[in-house]
Amino acid sequence: MNIASKKPSVQDRRSRDMRAKICNATVACLDQLGYAETTFAKVQAKAGISRGAITHHFPTKQALVAATAMRLLDNAQTPIWNRGRPPPPVYELIMSSWANIVNSSGGRAIVEILVACRTDTALFGLLEQSLRDWDRSNLDLISGQYVSVTGSREDTDLLWSIARNFLRGLLLHEKFVSSPEYLTQMMDRFARMMESQLQVLPETQIQIEDAE
Amino acid sequence: MNIASKKPSVQDRRSRDMRAKICNATVACLDQLGYAETTFAKVQAKAGISRGAITHHFPTKQALVAATAMRLLDNAQTPIWNRGRPPPPVYELIMSSWANIVNSSGGRAIVEILVACRTDTALFGLLEQSLRDWDRSNLDLISGQYVSVTGSREDTDLLWSIARNFLRGLLLHEKFVSSPEYLTQMMDRFARMMESQLQVLPETQIQIEDAE
DNA sequence: CTTTACAGACCGACTGTTCTGTTTTTATGA
DNA sequence: TCATAAAAACAGAACAGTCGGTCTGTAAAG
Numbered sequence: 001m002n003i004a005s006k007k008p009s010v011q012d013r014r015s016r017d018m019r020a021k022i023c024n025a026t027v028a029c030l031d032q033l034g035y036a037e038t039t040f041a042k043v044q045a046k047a048g049i050s051r052g053a054i055t056h057h058f059p060t061k062q063a064l065v066a067a068t069a070m071r072l073l074d075n076a077q078t079p080i081w082n083r084g085r086p087p088p089p090v091y092e093l094i095m096s097s098w099a100n101i102v103n104s105s106g107g108r109a110i111v112e113i114l115v116a117c118r119t120d121t122a123l124f125g126l127l128e129q130s131l132r133d134w135d136r137s138n139l140d141l142i143s144g145q146y147v148s149v150t151g152s153r154e155d156t157d158l159l160w161s162i163a164r165n166f167l168r169g170l171l172l173h174e175k176f177v178s179s180p181e182y183l184t185q186m187m188d189r190f191a192r193m194m195e196s197q198l199q200v201l202p203e204t205q206i207q208i209e210d211a212e
Numbered sequence: 213m214n215i216a217s218k219k220p221s222v223q224d225r226r227s228r229d230m231r232a233k234i235c236n237a238t239v240a241c242l243d244q245l246g247y248a249e250t251t252f253a254k255v256q257a258k259a260g261i262s263r264g265a266i267t268h269h270f271p272t273k274q275a276l277v278a279a280t281a282m283r284l285l286d287n288a289q290t291p292i293w294n295r296g297r298p299p300p301p302v303y304e305l306i307m308s309s310w311a312n313i314v315n316s317s318g319g320r321a322i323v324e325i326l327v328a329c330r331t332d333t334a335l336f337g338l339l340e341q342s343l344r345d346w347d348r349s350n351l352d353l354i355s356g357q358y359v360s361v362t363g364s365r366e367d368t369d370l371l372w373s374i375a376r377n378f379l380r381g382l383l384l385h386e387k388f389v390s391s392p393e394y395l396t397q398m399m400d401r402f403a404r405m406m407e408s409q410l411q412v413l414p415e416t417q418i419q420i421e422d423a424e
Numbered sequence: 425c426t427t428t429a430c431a432g433a434c435c436g437a438c439t440g441t442t443c444t445g446t447t448t449t450t451a452t453g454a
Numbered sequence: 455t456c457a458t459a460a461a462a463a464c465a466g467a468a469c470a471g472t473c474g475g476t477c478t479g480t481a482a483a484g
Contacts, residue, residue, distance in 0.1 A: 011428060011483055018429080034331035036248030039473065052431045061474065108330075114384045115327045118320075119246035124387065131388045158401040162378065165398070169381025172326045173373075175336065176343045186377070189370040193405060223449055223462065230463080251439065262465045269463090273440065428483070439472070448463070454456095 019057050019067070021047050026068040030109035035065070035116040066126035069113045072106045073134045079141060087145040090198045094163055094191040102167040103174070111171050146198050159198055166190055231269050231279070233259050238280040242321035247277070247328040278338035281325045284318045285346045291353060299357035302410045306375055306403040314379040315386070323383050358410050371410055378402055 025047035029038040040061065044051050058064035080096050081087045088096070101107050117124040117131075139157050148155040170186070177183045237259035241250040252273065256263055270276035292308050293299050300308070313319050329336040329343075351369050360367040382398070389395045 009484080014429070014483090032331065034248075034328065036246075037331065040475090041472080050431045051433090053429080055475075056428090056430060059475080111384065112327070114388075115324070116246065118384075118387060119244065119249065128388070132390065135388060136390070154397075155401070158398055161394075161398055162402050162405075165381035165385050166374065166378040167381065168384055169377035169379070172323065172330075172380055173377050175330060176326075176340065176347060178344065178348070182373075185366075186370055186373055189367070190374050193374075193409065197405065221450080226449085226463070252441090253438080263467090264465045265463080267441075268465095271441085426484080429481085431480075432478095434477075435475085437473080437475105439470105441469085441471105443468075444466095446463100446465075448461105450459105450461070452457105452459080 015057070018049070018053060020071075021049065022054055022057060022064070023068045023071050026064060027072065027105055027109045030065075030068070030112045031105040035112045038065070038112075040064075060122070062120065062123040062126055065113060065116070065123060066130075069110065069127055070130060072110055073130070075106060076101055076110070077134065077138060077141070087200050089200060090146065090195045091191045093142075094167075094194060095187060097163075098167050098170070098187060102171060108171060111168055114168075145201055147201050149197050156198065159194060163190075163194060227269070230261070230265060232283075233261065234266055234269060234276070235280045235283050238276060239284065239317055239321045242277075242280070242324045243317040247324045250277070250324075252276075272334070274332065274335040274338055277325060277328070277335060278342075281322065281339055282342060284322055285342070287318060288313055288322070289346065289350060289353070299412050301412060302358065302407045303403045305354075306379075306406060307399060309375075310379050310382070310399060314383060320383060323380055326380075357413055359413050361409050368410065371406060375402075375406060 022043065025043045026038065028046055029042050033042060038061075040051065040054055043064070044054055047054075054064065058067060079087075080093065080100065087093065113123070113127070114131075117127060139160060142160050143153065143156040146156055146160070148159055170183070174183065177186075234255065237255045238250060240258055241254050245254060250273075252263065252266055255276070256266055259266075266276065270279060291299075292305065292312065299305065325335070325339070326343075329339055351372060354372050355365065355368040358368055358372070360371055382395070386395065389398075
């Protein structure tokens with residue numbers, strides 16, 4: 001509430017580093033082992049730390065995964081064109097979102113978490129609001145740079161929502177696709193279909209921000 | 213190989229009924245509890261049978277889930293218009309696929325299984341070929357009734373593949389959608405977009421089959 | 425001297441699997 | 455047709471291993 005983050009004390013820093021190390025190991029476990037097999041023991045081994053370190057920072061498995069999810073969402077929040085450059089064409093944005101965000105270790109971990117949320121009520125309770133908020137702000141960030149053929153902002157939102165869900169669904173199907181080329185063709189076909197409905201806002205006013 | 217299925221003996225029938233009861237309970241567990249929490253104990257309780265009955269028919273958890281998946285796929289193979297009626301318009305097919313197939317207990321169970329396959333190599337090995345085959349034959353079944361604006365069969369396949377992946381992805385997002393209406397709007401928008409790319413084959417020749 | 429950050433032992437509950445009985449069905453052979 | 459052995463369909467106990475969570479101990483920071 002106040003003018004927070006006054007002193008980055010030694011303990012604060014140690015804590016923060018340890019939490020980062022734990023969450024990174026958790027992402028790797030979620031990606032490689034899935035939510036169920038992501039246990040305290042596995043995370044501990046992967047991070048090369050002790051059991052107590054984990055339980056000290058994250059009392060329950062749900063707390064650990066929820067914290068990991070928040071961290072992943074923060075990373076995924078910043079879009080690809082954040083360097084002050086103009087937003088990429090629709091086709092390029094969709095292609096790079098797949099390669100760099102959805103089909104990455106973090107993206108696969110997020111999907112594991114989303115699936116777990118469906119049946120793990122404790123985890124769902126911890127993440128519901130955050131995920132809704134992220135959804136909203138991420139949509140604002142992207143939809144602000146594109147416009148649909150209908151010209152309506154709601155339609156732009158809908159189209160990007162559709163894109164996100166398609167990419168996530170593709171992740172489930174990836175291991176069963178008939179050939180790698182077919183996956184590329186699906187991506188291409190979808191991106192071209194979206195391209196016919198969306199385009200970069202012409203009069204884009206680039207917001208200059210102090211980087212870092 | 214031969215003129216199989218000569219005698220549906222008493223044991224065969226008992227076996228078949230028991231397997232059906234077990235798999236139905238497994239579907240319910242997968243839907244309500246997720247793959248990880250779908251244990252022998254839970255399935256046993258849900259089906260109201262003994263522990264031995266399950267392990268007799270399905271030696272491992274992966275075998276149980278794989279058999280359940282096959283059963284679900286068989287049910288989902290028959291499309292919605294199978295009563296000799298002509299295929300529905302693209303919009304209606306997409307809408308009813310969501311409501312009756314993807315977002316059903318069986319559809320949710322399938323998604324749980326697909327996610328599990330990503331990290332459970334034993335399960336993946338049991339299901340890989342079957343899932344590929346189902347994918348192919350299901351695509352043949354549907355794509356045979358529709359034609360894309362490009363006129364190419366490959367494009368029709370791609371478009372229906374896209375639809376399937378979108379619907380599955382939507383399942384992951386469902387609990388975090390801002391409002392039920394928004395989900396309806398996404399469905400509507402996607403279906404209209406597909407409608408602009410696909411239509412029912414005009415010269416559909418209906419195959420007459422002796423029904424049951 | 426208090427609090428925090430970690431280390432690691434400990435615990436009951438539950439997991440998937442194996443195992444041994446018991447009942448029911450089937451095959452056999454006279 | 456009917457006794458009987460073999461096989462299949464179940465029932466349920468037993469087991470070693472792992473799970474998430476708790477608990478005490480120790481060193482460093484405040």
